[in-house]
Amino acid sequence: MKRQTKDKLVFWLFLSPALISFIIVVIVPFFMGIYYSMTDWQAVPGIPVNWVGLGNYRSMFSDIKFQYSLFRTFTFTLISVITINLVALIFAFLVTREIKFRNFFRAGFFIPNLIGGLVLGxxxxxxxxxxVPQIGGSLGIDFIENLLILANPDLTLIGLITAYTWQYAGYIMMIYVAALLNVPQELLEASEIDGANSWHKFKSITMPMIAQAFTITSFLTLVTSFKQYDIIVALTNGGPTDIFKGEVVNSTEMLAVHIYNVAFKYNNMAEGQARAVIFFLILSVVSIAQVYNNKKKEIEM
Amino acid sequence: MKKGYVLLLMSLVLTISLLAGCTTSSNEEDMSVVIYQNKVEIGEQLTAFAKQYEEATGNKIIVKTTGGDTPYQDSLKAEFQSDREPDIFVIEGMGGYNTWNSKIIEFTDDEWIDLTDLEFTVDGKVYGFPVSVEAWGLAYNKDLLDKAGVDPATLTSQDAYREAFEKIDSMKEELGIDSVVAMAAGPDMRWVTGLHNFNGYLSAGLPYGDRTVLDKLNNGEVDMQRLTEYADWVELLFEYADETVLITGNYDSQVGQFATGKSVFIHQGNWIDPWFVQNGVDFPMGFAPHASVKGEHNAIFIGAPSFYVINKDSKNIEAAKDFLNYMATSEEGHNYMVNEAKMVPAFNNVTLKPTTPLSANVTEWMAKENGSYTWLQNDMPDGFGMGTLGPIYESYAKGDLDKEGFIEQIAKAIEALK
Structure with a gap:
């Protein structure tokens, strides 16, 4: 056997377990999913599957609950990407300073990430x-004592973002810490000699040097916020209700939760699948656009 | 070069056969009856009973339990998608039947059919074995009612309830309660409003088994008269409920309010009994009827929450039928249902009586002439009760909708079922 052939064989041999699993659990279901989204499939053996074309997609866009869910998901994603990155960056700056118990803080900020979403919710x-009502009671402030946070749609969204930021900021902080430690000290010193203040240093040296980390962190936060499921289910279960275009809707039923409910609670497997396809398309477009945009800002040493 | 491809092909085949090797089924499972059930709380007891059955008859029963946090219907679908089809599984009424009717068989001359009124039937054909009996009314704390001077036997109409609620509400301080009723309509409690409470609209005041209002609902028709009367009942319950428990409360806060004597009534069923046993609550209690619509009411909602059905493609249909018959007809089966699993049995040949307070009260109501209203809440389209109606109750409880808005939204939701 020629050496080249042998190399090729080894290459494919090592690749095949991963490749086959990938094809079986990702590629095949993906195309089956697209097919099922155009049928009235119910996931019960013995019931014939009928082709309905784009019917599921049409009913999706006229569904007020879906429109509302889409809108709320974008709001939630936008705000939580900003808060998580901001909090993580501040944490990262703090724990890369010469402060006491630095490692203790690093671990402390990271630990919420190790708690499962359901428990955390x-x-x-x-x-x-x-x-919160207890604290309000002991402070003697009636407003806080009687505040039903999880009964108000906007407060609940803020609460959800708080919980999620608390969980995820520690993880993102670690990425920033790694990036910050890689910023060359000599550049910072040189700029100091040239008379740069802290803001100048941050804006002109640190930020461009950690731009690569930004690409990663904003991608991660964007995608995971968009797909958020477990914290929502545990914390709010989709509630509280809100009124949108004259219809009662669930104010924190983000897309992932919405798709699950349509598919399993209403037993509309095919319709849920159609929504999942759209969910995938939106997520791909948004995240590719984000990575492309951020990549342009990166610099190479 | 060619040799290389042959080797590549062989390696692929090898990997695939390795993967396929994981799914060989064992012989033992083929011979025994697999029962796939959803009540986590009786999983152990059922397994013990299955073992007892095996010792007595030599037939093996394997009990598999899913439920609690994992929704049973989802897991069941997964079970059928794989090749581990169970022999006996559980449906919860018409919704389950509509999903699974191509997979289940009719019971024809089984002994247990004559021993119960709660079997699951469609067009006169029997398909489901009632797992247990559950019931709800407006559960009351007898001590507090006595203190307030209200006789539960008089609570039979909306007017009587309004009068009693006003009286109790004026004595809040004396009785040491936060609110008259422990009622919950929040996001975690949509089964209480969208299913149980709404069942009052479907069946209260009608003869047992009357499905006219339900049939109309499934055709997208609203009975405006009933709905308006029913909204008065919802208003009454919400008005005398504690706001925090009503809007954001979960199961524990609702049951907790009642159990600690902070409310006189609770809108729950006999399944809250274990909560009282675990927490050492022992005041006398019972059920009063829901006055969901106008008129006199002397019945509570009694039904079977779930049914065992047999898989049409099972290789052990006879063995599965034997097991169910044994459960309904033998003393061991009765002992399992009543004493071990703490259920209210659905069979009239059972002489054992439940010991927990609300379950004992349910058997009293069952013995009464015309003491039951039908359970129809599980026969609505999937997701309609909890997914569509539940949020409307929550909005009404929060004040986002007024009573007219509530009626209008419910009517609109029903009309959309056309």
Missing amino acids: YIWQFIFKSV
Whole structure:
């Protein structure tokens, strides 16, 4: 056997387990999903599957609940990408300073990330339902004591973003820490000699040097916020209700939760699948645009 | 070069066969009856009973339990998509039947059919074995009612309730309660409003088994008269409920309010009994009827929450039928249902009586002439009760909708079912 052939064989041999699993669990279901989204499939063996063309897609866009969910998901994603990155960056700056217990803080900020989303959701539900009114009561402030955070759509969204930021900022902080430690000290010193103040240093040296980290962190936060499911289910279960275009809607039923509910609670598998296809398209477009845009800002040393 | 491709092909085949090797089924499972059920709380007891059955008859029963946090219907679909089809599984009324009717068989001359009124039937054909009986009314704390001087036997109409609620509400301080009723309509409690409470619209005041209002609903027709009367009942319950529990409360806060004597009534069923046992609550209690619509009411909502059905493609249909018959007819089966699993049995040949307070009260209501209203809430389209109606109750509870708005939204939701 020629050496080249042998190399090729080894290459494919090593690739095949991963490749086959990938094809079986990702590629095949993906195309099956697109097919099922154009049928009235119910996931029960024995029931014939009928082709309905684009019917599921049409009913989706005329569904007020879906429109509202889409709008709320964008709001949630936009705000949480900003808060998570801001909080993470501030944390990262703090823990790369010469401060006492630096490693302790690093670990401390990171730990919420190790708690599962469901557990975390219930913890925050307890905080919003019981701890906040208790604090209000002991401070003697009636307004806080009687505040039902999880009954107001906007407060609940803020609460959700708080819980999510608390969970995810620590992880993003670690990426920023790694990037910050890689900023060459000699550049900073040189700029100091040239008379740059802290703001100048941050704007003209640190920011461009960690731009690569920004690409990663904004991609991660964008995608995970958009797909958020477990914290929502545990913390709010989709509620509280809101009125949108004259219809009662669930104010924190983000797309992932919405798709699940349509598919499993209403038992409309095919319609849920159609929404999942659109969900995938939106997410791909948004995240590719974001990565493309951020990549332009990166610099190479 | 060619040799290389042959080798590549062989390596692929090898990997695939390795993957396929994971799915060989064991012989033992083919011979025994697999029961796939959804009540986590009775999983252990059922397994123990299955073992007892195996010792008595030599037939093996495998109990698989899913539920609690994982929705049963989703797992069941996954089970059928794989090749592990169970022999016996659970449906929860018409919705489940509509999904699974191509997979289940009719029971024809089984002994247990004559022993119950709660079997699941469609067009006169029996398809489901009632797992247990559950019931709800407006549960009351007898001590507090006595203190307030209200006789629960008089609570039979909306007017009587309004009078009693006003009286109790004026004695709040004396009784040490936060609100008259422990009622919950929040996002976690949509089964209480969208299913249980709404069932009053479907069946209260009608003879047992009357499905006219439900049939109309499934055709997208609204009974405006009933709906308006029913909205008065919802208003009454919401008005005398504690705001925090009503809007954001979960199961524990609702049951907790009642159990700690902070409310006189609670809108729940006999499934809250274990909560009282675990927490050492022992005041006397019972059920009063829901006055969901105008008129006199002397019945509570009694039904079977779930039914065992048999898979048409099972290789062990006879063995599965034998097991269900044994459960309904043998003393061991009765002991399992009543004493071990703490259920209210659906069969009239059972002489054992439940010991927990609300379940005991349910058997009293069952013995009464015309003491039951039908359970129809599970026969609405999937997701309609909790997904579509539940949020409307929440908006009404919060004040985003007034009573007219509430009626209008419910009517609109029903009309959309056309």
